[in-house]
Amino acid sequence: MRSSTTRKIQLLLAFAALAMLAFNPTLTGITVGPTATIQQGKTVQMSATGNFDDGTTKALGKGVFWSSATDTVATIDSTTGIVTGVSPGTSVITGALGSVSGTATITVTLANITAIMVTSTDSSVQYGTPEQFKATATANGQQVDVTNSVTWTTNPSPITDVSIDSSSGLLTTTSGPTTSVTFFVIATDPASGISGQESFTVHP
Numbered sequence: 001m002r003s004s005t006t007r008k009i010q011l012l013l014a015f016a017a018l019a020m021l022a023f024n025p026t027l028t029g030i031t032v033g034p035t036a037t038i039q040q041g042k043t044v045q046m047s048a049t050g051n052f053d054d055g056t057t058k059a060l061g062k063g064v065f066w067s068s069a070t071d072t073v074a075t076i077d078s079t080t081g082i083v084t085g086v087s088p089g090t091s092v093i094t095g096a097l098g099s100v101s102g103t104a105t106i107t108v109t110l111a112n113i114t115a116i117m118v119t120s121t122d123s124s125v126q127y128g129t130p131e132q133f134k135a136t137a138t139a140n141g142q143q144v145d146v147t148n149s150v151t152w153t154t155n156p157s158p159i160t161d162v163s164i165d166s167s168s169g170l171l172t173t174t175s176g177p178t179t180s181v182t183f184f185v186i187a188t189d190p191a192s193g194i195s196g197q198e199s200f201t202v203h204p
Helices: 002-023
Strands: 027-033 036-039 043-045 047-052 057-060 065-068 074-076 082-085 089-097 100-109 113-120 124-126 131-139 142-145 151-155 162-164 170-173 181-188 195-203
Touching: 027 089, 036 043, 036 082, 047 089, 065 074, 074 089, 082 100, 113 181, 124 170, 131 181, 131 195, 151 162, 162 181
Parallel strands: 027 100, 036 100, 113 195, 124 195
Antiparallel strands: 027 047, 043 082, 047 057, 065 089, 074 082, 089 100, 113 131, 131 142, 131 170, 151 181, 162 170, 181 195
C-alpha cells in the first residue's frame, strides 16, 4: 500500500514538473534601451525588457550582465546598467541574460561646448563629386574634432541631387543638373543644441 502511495506521489510530482515546463515561457530576445545621447561625465540608466516565446514581455532586473563595446567612449556598471560618458563618440551597449542579448547605441558628446566651426577642403564642387565636412568644437578652451558626434543637416533641406550623411558629414551629389545651388551645411551638437554652419555651392 505504501509503495502504491509513493508511486502516486512520484507521478504527481512528475506531472507538476512537466506542467511547470509547459507553462514557463522561454526567453527569446531582449530589447535594450534607451538609445540616447549624453555629455561627457553624465550618466544614463539602461533597461532591458525580455521577449518570450508566448508573446509576453517582462522587465528584466537582476541577472542582466551589461557591457560597453567601447570603454573609451562610455563605461557601464555590469550589474546596475548605469552608463557614464567618457569621451565623444558612440558605443554599443549590450545587455545579456544567459545566451540571449540585446543592444542599444549610446552617443557621447563633448561637455561645455561654446562654439562649433564647420570646414571643408573646397568651397564648392561639381555635381557628381563628394565632399567631406569637418566639425570642430570649442570646449574648455580647447579645439576638439566632433565630426562623428554631431548631427549634420543642410539648409534648405532637402536639396535635389544633394544629400549629406547625418552622422559622418559626407556630402554626396548626383551628376546631371545644369543649375548651381548654394546652401548651408550645418553641424549641431545634439546634447547642447549648439551649431555651426558653412556656405557651400554645387555647380555643373
